[in-house]
Amino acid sequence: MVSMAAKLDKTRGRVQIGEPDPSLTGNGGVIAVTELIGKLSLIEALDAGIGPVKQRARGFTGGQVLAGMAAAQLAGEDFLCGLDRLRADAAGQQLAPVPGLASTTAAGVARRFTGKNWRGAEAGLAAATTRMTELLAPERVTALGEAPVTVDIDATDVEVYGRKKRGVAYNYQGQRCARPHVATWAETEIPLAADLLEGAEDPRSSVVALLGRAVAALPARIRGRAAQAGRKIALRADAGYFAGELARAAHGHGMVFAIGAKRVTTMWKALTGIAGDTWTPAISMEGAEVAVSPYRPGGWPPGTMLLVRRVRLDPDQVSADPRSRRRRTLHPDQRALPIPELEKEPEIYAYSFILTNLDVSTPSKAAAAEHWYRHRTSVENVFRDSKHGAALRHLPSGYTQVNTAWMWASLIAAAIAAWLHQLTGLTDGEDLLEGHGVRGGKAMIATLRKVLIAIPARLVRHSGQLILRLAPGAVLPDILAAVRALPAPG
Numbered sequence: 435m436v437s438m439a440a441k442l443d444k445t446r447g448r449v450q451i452g453e454p455d456p457s458l459t460g461n462g463g464v465i466a467v468t469e470l471i472g473k474l475s476l477i478e479a480l481d482a483g484i485g486p487v488k489q490r491a492r493g494f495t496g497g498q499v500l501a502g503m504a505a506a507q508l509a510g511e512d513f514l515c516g517l518d519r520l521r522a523d524a525a526g527q528q529l530a531p532v533p534g535l536a537s538t539t540a541a542g543v544a545r546r547f548t549g550k551n552w553r554g555a556e557a558g559l560a561a562a563t564t565r566m567t568e569l570l571a572p573e574r575v576t577a578l579g580e581a582p583v584t585v586d587i588d589a590t591d592v593e594v595y596g597r598k599k600r601g602v603a604y605n606y607q608g609q610r611c612a613r614p615h616v617a618t619w620a621e622t623e624i625p626l627a628a629d630l631l632e633g634a635e636d637p638r639s640s641v642v643a644l645l646g647r648a649v650a651a652l653p654a655r656i657r658g659r660a661a662q663a664g665r666k667i668a669l670r671a672d673a674g675y676f677a678g679e680l681a682r683a684a685h686g687h688g689m690v691f692a693i694g695a696k697r698v699t700t701m702w703k704a705l706t707g708i709a710g711d712t713w714t715p716a717i718s719m720e721g722a723e724v725a726v727s728p729y730r731p732g733g734w735p736p737g738t739m740l741l742v743r744r745v746r747l748d749p750d751q752v753s754a755d756p757r758s759r760r761r762r763t764l765h766p767d768q769r770a771l772p773i774p775e776l777e778k779e780p781e782i783y784a785y786s787f788i789l790t791n792l793d794v795s796t797p798s799k800a801a802a803a804e805h806w807y808r809h810r811t812s813v814e815n816v817f818r819d820s821k822h823g824a825a826l827r828h829l830p831s832g833y834t835q836v837n838t839a840w841m842w843a844s845l846i847a848a849a850i851a852a853w854l855h856q857l858t859g860l861t862d863g864e865d866l867l868e869g870h871g872v873r874g875g876k877a878m879i880a881t882l883r884k885v886l887i888a889i890p891a892r893l894v895r896h897s898g899q900l901i902l903r904l905a906p907g908a909v910l911p912d913i914l915a916a917v918r919a920l921p922a923p924g
Contacts (some may be wrong), residue, residue, distance in 0.1 A: 455892075459526035461509045462891025462902055463910045466917055468505075468531040470854055473569070475923040476846075477501050477531070479561035483554030487546040494535060496551060497558060499543045502532030503843030504850060507824040508879065508887055514541060514830045514840075525893040528900065541831060544839035553647070555842055556627050559849060560651035563624055566853045567653040569920050574856075579659020582806065584620035584668045585648050585689075586813035587675065589613050589637045590821075594829050601834030603634040612829055614820075614841050615640065617648035620670065620812040623819075623876070624852045625845040626651040630838045638675055642683040645669065649687050666690045670810035673787075678733040681789065685735035692807040695731075695740070695787035702766060704729035704740050705785065713744070714797035717805035721746040724804045726794045737791045743804055744783040749776050760784060815878075819851065820844040823879025851879050858916040885909055 471477060480497030487496045494502070506516050514537040520526060527533040567575060591611040594602050602612045611633035617626045627647040629640055649667060660667060669684045673694030684691040695701055704727045716722035727740040753761055754773050761769060763784035768776060776782065788807055794800040821827040826844035829837040855876050877885070889910060892903040904910060 456524040457892050457894055458890065459523050459529070459893060460890055461520070461523070461526045461888050462529065462893075462904060463887040463889045463908075464505060464509055464526065464531075465529040465902065466854070466886060466910060466914050467508055467850060468529060469914060469917045470850065470857070471501060471505075471531045473917060473920045473923065474562045474565045474853065476558070476562045476850075478923075479565070480555055480558035483556070483558035483561070484547075484551045485554055487543060487551060494532070494539060494543055496543060496547065496555070498532045499535065499540050500555060500839060500843055500846060502530075502535040503540060503839065504824075504846040505531050507843055507847045508850065508883065510883055510888055512825045512828070514836075525891075528893060529902075540839075541833070541836050544836045545833055547835050547839065552838060552842070556647060556651060559846065560626065560653075563619075563626075563651070563849065563853070564653040564655070565923070566856060567655050569857060575655060576659055578621060579656045580663040580665065581621060582668055583652065583656055583660045583665065584670055585617055585626065585645065585652070586620040586810050587615075587617045587637075587641060587644065587648070587669070587671045588810075588813045588817070589615040589631070589674070590814075590817045591633060592821075592826060592829055596832065599829075599832050601630065601632060601837060602829075603632040605633040609633065612837060613637070614817075614826065615644060616813065616816065616845065617644050618813050618816050619652060620810070622852050622856060623812055623816050624849050625816060628841065628845055630834070630841050638677050638680065641671075641675055641677075641680050645680065645683055645687070649689070668692070668792075668806075670807055672810065676789075678731060681734050681738065681791075685791065690790070690792050692741075692788050692790040692792060692803065692810075695789050697763070697785065697787065700729070700731065701740070701787045705742060705765075708742065712797075714801055716743060717801050719745070719805075719808070724797075724800050726800050731789070734789065735791060738789055739791070739794050741788040741790055741794055741800060741804055741807075743786045743788070747782045747784055749773060749782065752776060752782065816845075816848050819879050820848050823851070823883070824848060847879060851877070851882055854882070854913075854917075857920065858913050886913060 477497040480500055481495045484496040506520055509520065511520065517535050517537045517540055521534060521536055591605055591613055593609045593611045602610050605611050613631040613633050613635060614628060615631050615637050616628045618624060619626055627644050629644060631637065667689045669689050669691040671680065671693045673696050675693055676696045681691055681693060708725045708727050713723040713725045716724050722743055722745045724741060724743050727742060729740040730738040768779060768782060790803060792803045794803050824844040824847040826841060830840055831837050886909060889908055890905065894901050894903060
C-alpha cells in the first residue's frame with residue numbers, strides 16, 4: 435500500500451503552472467445575487483425612484499451603480515478599486531448583475547446624486563422589499579404581520595482618515611468620522627431608511643423625518659396584516675434618542691414606542707416612588723428585575739410610563755474607575771463610593787430606564803415589554819453585517835456623495851442577504867429555521883460569501899448554452915433553483 439507521503443513525493447516538483455484560464459472565476463455564486471436582483475426588479479425600482487442623474491441617457495444609471503457596488507461588496511471587495519478587479523474577471527462579468535462597471539465611472543455617477551436622488555433610492559429599496567413580501571408564502575406573511583412589526587433606529591460611527599475628507603467631523607472620542615443613521619425592519623433585519631451624518635451631528639436632529647420615511651417604507655401588505663391582528667407598528671430606540679419629539683412623532687404615526695431614558699435626576703426621583711414589593715423577575719436575564727413608575731416627562735404623549743430594570747451586581751463586577759460604563763449605571767448614592775465601601779453596601783444594582791406607551795399594567799406585561807425592548811440590538815446586527823460582511827467599516831472617497839453611495843451599497847448588500855434568507859431559507863411561521871447559516875438561522879454576509887458567493891467555478895459554453903461547473907458539494911444549485919422558481923416580475 436502506497437502511503438500518502440509517497441504520493442506527495444511523486445507529485446512534488448512535477449505540477450506546472452499553465453496559462454491563465456479566462457473561463458475560471460472566483461465568484462461563481464454571484465449568479466444567485468444576479469438572479470435575485472432580477473426577480474425583485476431591484477435596479478428598475480432604484481432607477482424609478484432615483485430618476486435620471488445625467489443629461490444623456492447612456493452609460494450606467496444610478497440604480498446600476500448602487501446595485502453594482504452592492505454586488506462587489508458581497509463578493510468581498512473593500513474599496514472602489516474592487517470594481518476594477520471584478521471587471522477584469524472575464525467569466526465573472528458574465529454572471530454579475532452590472533457587468534463592466536469601473537471604479538471611476540461609479541464614483542463619477544455617484545457624485546451627481548442629490549438629496550432628492552437619495553430619497554428615491556430609499557423608495558426603490560422599499561419597492562424591492564415590497565416585491566419580496568409578495569413572493570413569500572401566505573403563511574409566512576401572516577406570521578410576519580401578526581408578530582411584532584418593529585422599526586429600530588440607531589446610528590454608528592465610521593472612522594475615516596485624511597484631513598481633506600468632506601462630510602466628516604470629530605466625534606466625542608476624538609475620531610474623525612461620518613455617522614450612518616439607519617432605520618431597519620427589526621424582525622427581518624432589512625434597512626428601511628438612512629442618512630449619512632457628520633460625526634458630531636446629533637441624530638435626534640433628523641430622527642423624526644427618518645422615522646416617517648421608515649414607516650412609509652414598510653410593505654403595505656405587512657402593515658395590513660398587523661392592523662388585522664390588532665397590532666400597532668412599534669418603535670425602539672436607545673437613550674441617545676431620549677427626546678419627547680421622537681415620542682410625539684411615533685404617537686402621531688399611531689405607533690407604540692419604547693425609548694431609552696438617560697439617567698438624569700428626574701429618573702432617580704421616580705425610582706424612589708417604586709415600592710420594593712413591585713419588582714418582578716426579568717425574562718431570560720439572570721439577576722434582573724423590572725418595575726413600573728407612572729412618571730411621564732413633560733411633553734411626552736399621554737399613556738407614557740417609565741419602565742425600570744435593575745440588575746444585581748457583586749462588588750467585583752464594578753470597576754474602580756468612575757468613568758466605566760457599569761459604574762455610571764449605579765445609583766448616585768453608590769456611584770462615587772470606592773470599592774471597599776461599596777463592598778459594605780447591602781445591595782448593588784445597575785439601573786436602566788425606558789419610557790414606553792406599551793401596556794405594562796401587570797408585572798408579566800412589564801417583563802414582556804422589557805424583554806422585547808432588549809432585542810433592539812437587531813439593528814446592531816445590520817451594522818455589524820454592513821461593516822464586517824460588506825464594506826461600511828470605512829468610506830472610500832473624499833466626496834460626500836460617493837461615500838453616501840458606498841453606505842447605501844452596504845445597506846443594499848445587507849438587504850439582499852436578508853431577502854435571500856427570507857425567500858430561500860427554511861421557515862416555520864415567523865422563525866427562520868435555516869438560512870444558510872447558524873446565527874439564529876440567518877447567515878451573516880461573511881458566511882454567505884464563503885458558502886454561496888465566492889466559490890470557484892468554470893463557465894463554459896456547450897451546445898449554445900452557458901454552463902457553470904462547480905466543485906462537488908456546493909450549495910449554489912439548490913439556492914439558484916429556489917430563486918429561479920420565483921415568479922418573474924410583472
